[in-house]
Amino acid sequence: MTDTDAKEERIVAARMRLRERFEARMKDTPAMADEAPMGTGPANRHGMPQVPPGQHLAKGWPVLDLGRKPEVATGEWRLELAGACARPLTLAWEDLQALPQVDDVSDFHCVTTWSKLDVPWSGVRFADLAALAFPDDDAEFVLCHGYDGYTTNVRLEEALKPDVLIAHTVYGEPLAREHGGPARMITPQLYAWKGAKWISKIEFLTENRLGFWEQRGYSDTAHPWRNDRYS
């Protein structure tokens, strides 16, 4: 077995271990466990009503941020995985591109009451990235940081869902700067503020630490089908 094979085997084992640790809790999350979730329209692929309560389907794509839109060239872009993990690492753009790439169509629900359905994203699964860092057995949360200074916290049972991506492409084009390019996280089963634009760091945590909006009264859990906007 080569060193590369051994490394890939370790990463696969770490991914399986993470999955085993959080699979039961993932099934208990509101998006999957609620028997009568709120919302309207036909069921989406997760069995939830297509449009969560209080949401409106927008034709456009509003740009929301902290008032800063950092310009990060792909040559300068880095993503740090740190905190409660055995192998902290920093990925460059080519490292991200070398990981398994995923195309996924998902819905996007902003807490400001607009939604976009069927958005075609490409990127890398959060779960694949997380496995590279070998999160500690007592890591339960991540705090995601953006190049703009933004932070948001996500529970690992949510972040590890297969539709959570570090996305670099949307509608077949590189993710535009105003939408968080070159890469942002997306969390289709949570309100979209849980996906940091211009993502720069994923910090594994054993204790929950609130992010920017969560410190300002927005929900820690952010489940659209529970109208879970505020704490």
Added chain:
Amino acid sequence: MASQHAETVLAVTPSGPGQVIARLRLACGCEVTPQVAADRIQELVGGGRLAVGKYRCPAGCDLARTTH
């Protein structure tokens, strides 16, 4: 003074590159006319418009955490 969601977009007038002046009725019933980025006023699938974001009532009405 808490900010509120707008219940109704009454009128929208271009006011410069990428900017509009929107006349909005807030959840409390008061009207405001902020200048906002054009993408803050969204056309909705199926008709109608949505003012994205929250706005302060000039009369100081305090409807915290409106979710409409």
